[in-house]
Amino acid sequence: xxxxxxxxxxxxxxxxxxxxxxxxxxxxxxxxxxxxxxxxxxxxxxxxxxxxxxxxxxxxxxxxxxxxxxxxxxxxxxxxxxxxxxxxxxxxxxxxxxxxxxxxxxxxxxxxxxxxxxxxxxxxxxxxxxxxxxxxxxxxxxxxxxxxxxxxxxxxxxxxxxxxxxxxxxxxxxxxxxxxxxxxxxxxxxxxxxxxxxxxxxxxxxxxxxxxxxxxxxxxxxxxxxxxxxxxxxxxxxxxxxxxxxxxxxxxxxxxxxxxxxxxxxxxxxxxxxxxxxxxxxxxxxxxxxxxxxxxxxxxxxxxxxxxxxxxxxxxxxxxxxxxxxxxxxxxxxxxxxxxxxxxxxxxxxxxxxxxxxxxxxxxxxxxxxxxxxxxxxxxxxxxxxxxxxxxxxxxxxxxxxxxxxxxxxxxxxxxxxxxxxxxxxxx
Numbered sequence: 001x002x003x004x005x006x007x008x009x010x011x012x013x014x015x016x017x018x019x020x021x022x023x024x025x026x027x028x029x030x031x032x033x034x035x036x037x038x039x040x041x042x043x044x045x046x047x048x049x050x051x052x053x054x055x056x057x058x059x060x061x062x063x064x065x066x067x068x069x070x071x072x073x074x075x076x077x078x079x080x081x082x083x084x085x086x087x088x089x090x091x092x093x094x095x096x097x098x099x100x101x102x103x104x105x106x107x108x109x110x111x112x113x114x115x116x117x118x119x120x121x122x123x124x125x126x127x128x129x130x131x132x133x134x135x136x137x138x139x140x141x142x143x144x145x146x147x148x149x150x151x152x153x154x155x156x157x158x159x160x161x162x163x164x165x166x167x168x169x170x171x172x173x174x175x176x177x178x179x180x181x182x183x184x185x186x187x188x189x190x191x192x193x194x195x196x197x198x199x200x201x202x203x204x205x206x207x208x209x210x211x212x213x214x215x216x217x218x219x220x221x222x223x224x225x226x227x228x229x230x231x232x233x234x235x236x237x238x239x240x241x242x243x244x245x246x247x248x249x250x251x252x253x254x255x256x257x258x259x260x261x262x263x264x265x266x267x268x269x270x271x272x273x274x275x276x277x278x279x280x281x282x283x284x285x286x287x288x289x290x291x292x293x294x295x296x297x298x299x300x301x302x303x304x305x306x307x308x309x310x311x312x313x314x315x316x317x318x319x320x321x322x323x324x325x326x327x328x329x330x331x332x333x334x335x336x337x338x339x340x341x342x343x344x345x346x347x348x349x350x351x352x353x354x355x356x357x358x359x360x361x362x363x364x365x366x367x368x369x370x371x372x373x374x375x376x377x378x379x380x381x382x383x384x385x386x387x388x389x390x391x392x393x394x395x396x397x398x399x400x401x402x403x404x405x406x407x408x409x410x411x412x413x414x415x416x417x418x419x420x421x422x423x424x425x426x427x428x
Contacts, residue, residue: 037386038378039320039345040275043250049277050252051159051193051224052125058193059121059158062093069100072134080115088117094132094160096123102148103136103165110143110178116152116186124159124193131195135163142175145201147182154188157181164199167229167255169236169283172299177235179205187211187218194225200232202240202261209244214270214313220246228254231283234299237261245270253286254279262311264290264300267336269311273319280323280347284330285358289314291333293360304363306334314339321346321356324381328356331372333364339372350379 036042040049048054064075072092079087094100102109114120124131136148148164162180180199183189184207196203204227206220220241227238236257239248243266253259259278262269269289278286291310294300310333317340321328324347331339341357348356357377359368378384 036318036343038318038343038384040250040277040318041320041345041383042318043275045224045250045275047224047250049224049250049275050226051250052226055125055159055193055224057158058123058126059091059093059119060123060126062091062119062121064091065093065095066100067095067098069102072100072102076112076114079118080113082115084116087115088154089119090117091119091121094120094122094134096126096129096132098122098132098134100132100134101137102134103139106140108136108139108143108148108165110146110148111150111182112148114149114151114155117154119156119158120160121156121158122160124161124195126159131159131161133161133163135161136165136178136180138165138176143178144175146178147205148178148199149181151181151183151186151189153186155183155186156190157192157194158190159193161195161197162203163197164203164230166200167198167231169231169233169257170200172232172234174232177201177232179203179240181205182207183220184208185210187216187220189220189222191220191222192224196225196227196238197229199230201230201235202237203227203230203256204238205240205242206244206246207242211245211268213268214245214247214272214315216245220244221249222246223249223251225251226254227251227259228256230256232257233283236283239271241269241271242266243268247271248273248276250275252277252279253282255281257282257284258286258288260287262289262314264292264294264310264333265308267309267312270313270337271311272315272317274315274317276319278319278321278323278328280325282323282326285327286321286323287316287319287329289331289333289335289339291331291335293332293363295363306364306366308333309336311335311339313337316341317343319344321348324348327358329358331359333361334359334366335371337371341372341374342376343378345378345384347381348379353377353379 066072075092122132179202181204238256238259242263289311292305292308294303328346357374
């Protein structure tokens with residue numbers, strides 16, 4: 001007689017690990033994150049927050065290796081002249097010792113087209129390397145609401161240093177106003193393992209991708225970067241999202257006005273921010289979404305207007321906010337869908353929870369929270385307790401054996417520290 005043993009691993013492994021939770025072939029970063037604990041320090045991505053030393057996806061060569069402005073422009077021109085299928089996957093590699101000035105002169109290089117499908121890379125984190133540097137020195141004529149790199153679809157930046165002309169606060173709206181990476185009307189942007197700094201308007205500005213929301217695989221992915229000194233008064237965004245959807249993950253932000261900002265009047269301004277560390281030198285709300293509560297006295301053309309949404313879907317979880325003077329999250333109106341704020345660690349005390357995770361509706365005559373949920377966060381400067389995460393195990397198929405025979409299961413897994421675990425069950 002044959003007998004079928006159904007591999008209910010949860011039952012079997014309870015003999016050995018009482019709290020084990022069994023998940024299929026899903027990475028920890030993709031699994032349900034609500035059980036991970038508090039703050040960015042739970043980081044399940046497998047790479048260091050902010051990138052650099054220890055990052056796993058470091059590029060050390062390319063199809064075009066450049067060390068000068070002339071070589072960089074020539075490589076971009078050559079790739080732009082190819083068909084999209086021919087250039088997709090090509091890499092412009094910035095030599096680690098390179099310091100390429102794309103500014104200076106009368107106007108500097110503005111709206112430099114980066115063709116679709118390519119990667120601009122260097123080796124930040126490889127040994128002691130900081131990565132090759134592309135910088136934009138101050139020209140004679142200061143830019144006003146201009147862009148440096150204007151990118152196409154499916155462009156990746158990996159391991160470079162991208163330096164703007166001015167990392168100071170300045171006066172509100174004062175020139176130079178320029179952003180570093182500008183992606184508008186395109187999809188598939190990836191920015192990883194980069195250092196991006198000194199851009200007065202925004203380090204990364206991502207606009208109008210026409211995607212259905214955060215579920216799209218073509219949304220922007222901005223992860224494992226160090227983004228700092230983007231802090232012009234009245235502007236100053238590490239990452240800006242407008243009428244677009246972005247995953248913003250495992251970055252370090254410092255010396256920005258807003259580390260992340262979402263633009264008003266766009267139901268499709270969506271972002272998920274997770275596993276980020278925001279250092280204390282932020283000069284306004286750390287994560288922000290503009291909305292209908294804004295008024296001309298705050299520098300806007302109109303408002304307040306309840307019809308103007310504060311974005312669409314905003315998910316803010318497992319971040320560490322180190323300032324106890326600037327609020328962690330500021331949602332300035334009512335989201336078209338929802339803003340969920342959970343499992344973060346803020347240095348503000350719990351008595352100020354509605355202050356640090358703030359929905360501003362006072363100009364609309366409304367009372368928070370509306371389409372905003374704040375729950376299960378950690379408050380104060382004392383570190384949250386460590387969470388012993390359950391191992392993540394692969395699936396095992398059903399087993400069939402002959403009657404009277406025994407069966408042994410052996411299952412391999414890893415614990416939260418990456419150590420190997422082996423479980424077995426015999427005589428089944």
